[in-house]
Amino acid sequence: MEFNQLIQARHSVNQFDPNGTISREELESIIEAATLAPSSYNLQHWRFLVVDDKDKKLKLKSAAYDQQKVEDAAAAIVVLGNLKAHEDAQRIADDLSEKGYLPEQYKENVINQINGLYSNESMQRDEAIRGSSLAAMTLMLAAKDKGFGTCPMIGFDPARVQQEFNIPENLIPVMIITIGPESDPKAPRKFRFEAQEITTYNGF
Ligand SMILES: Cc1cc2nc3c(=O)[nH]c(=O)nc-3n(C[C@H](O)[C@H](O)[C@H](O)COP(=O)(O)O)c2cc1C
Numbered sequence: 045m046e047f048n049q050l051i052q053a054r055h056s057v058n059q060f061d062p063n064g065t066i067s068r069e070e071l072e073s074i075i076e077a078a079t080l081a082p083s084s085y086n087l088q089h090w091r092f093l094v095v096d097d098k099d100k101k102l103k104l105k106s107a108a109y110d111q112q113k114v115e116d117a118a119a120a121i122v123v124l125g126n127l128k129a130h131e132d133a134q135r136i137a138d139d140l141s142e143k144g145y146l147p148e149q150y151k152e153n154v155i156n157q158i159n160g161l162y163s164n165e166s167m168q169r170d171e172a173i174r175g176s177s178l179a180a181m182t183l184m185l186a187a188k189d190k191g192f193g194t195c196p197m198i199g200f201d202p203a204r205v206q207q208e209f210n211i212p213e214n215l216i217p218v219m220i221i222t223i224g225p226e227s228d229p230k231a232p233r234k235f236r237f238e239a240q241e242i243t244t245y246n247g248f
Contacts, residue, residue, distance in 0.1 A: 064225030089175030118224025125172025193226030
């Protein structure tokens with residue numbers, strides 16, 4: 045789909061086709077696209093828990109205040125933010141060096157810089173949420189491009205989701221994205237503030 049058409053077409057699905065399906069290959073290629081999102085130091089704070097089993101979807105629905113979309117969507121993806129993303133700093137610095145972006149002698153500095161910044165727990169949490177949110181948006185656009193609808197969702201109990209799906213404690217549920225064939229692909233565009241109303245130049 046042409047880009048402008050794609051961003052115009054994406055909307056939060058109200059009604060998924062309860063008989064709709066999405067294959068694991070399709071899910072994987074959509075997630076692959078999401079991995080191209082930017083992240084601070086390229087730490088790629090995102091992880092994805094895909095729930096496509098019927099019973100597991102019902103479990104997730106119950107933790108999502110019984111939102112019907114979780115059951116009707118072909119799958120639900122719990123987007124997780126990694127609080128310990130800085131532990132991958134070495135791997136990322138090695139790649140930068142290999143590709144000639146980071147001279148070998150500065151590698152240690154960059155790793156120390158990352159570890160210093162990420163010793164702050166609120167930084168860990170902010171970046172986990174910021175990074176995985178950018179991946180979530182990329183994922184929703186990639187899904188639409190392949191003909192699937194999505195709905196981002198924060199209406200769920202994160203502690204229950206964490207516990208019911210045995211999510212390791214370094215990963216926090218950031219949002220659920222329900223995904224699948226939709227019944228209302230031509231939903232009208234909702235109200236938006238105009239750019240002029242929400243933009244200032246060079247300060248307030
Ligand atoms: C972080 C976030 C959380 C949301 N949570 C829910 C939710 O729990 N349930 C739901 O039906 N929609 C949810 N939405 C969808 C919003 O209502 C929707 O994005 C907004 O009304 C704008 O509509 P549009 O996405 O169709 O442009 C959420 C959206 C975002 C970005």
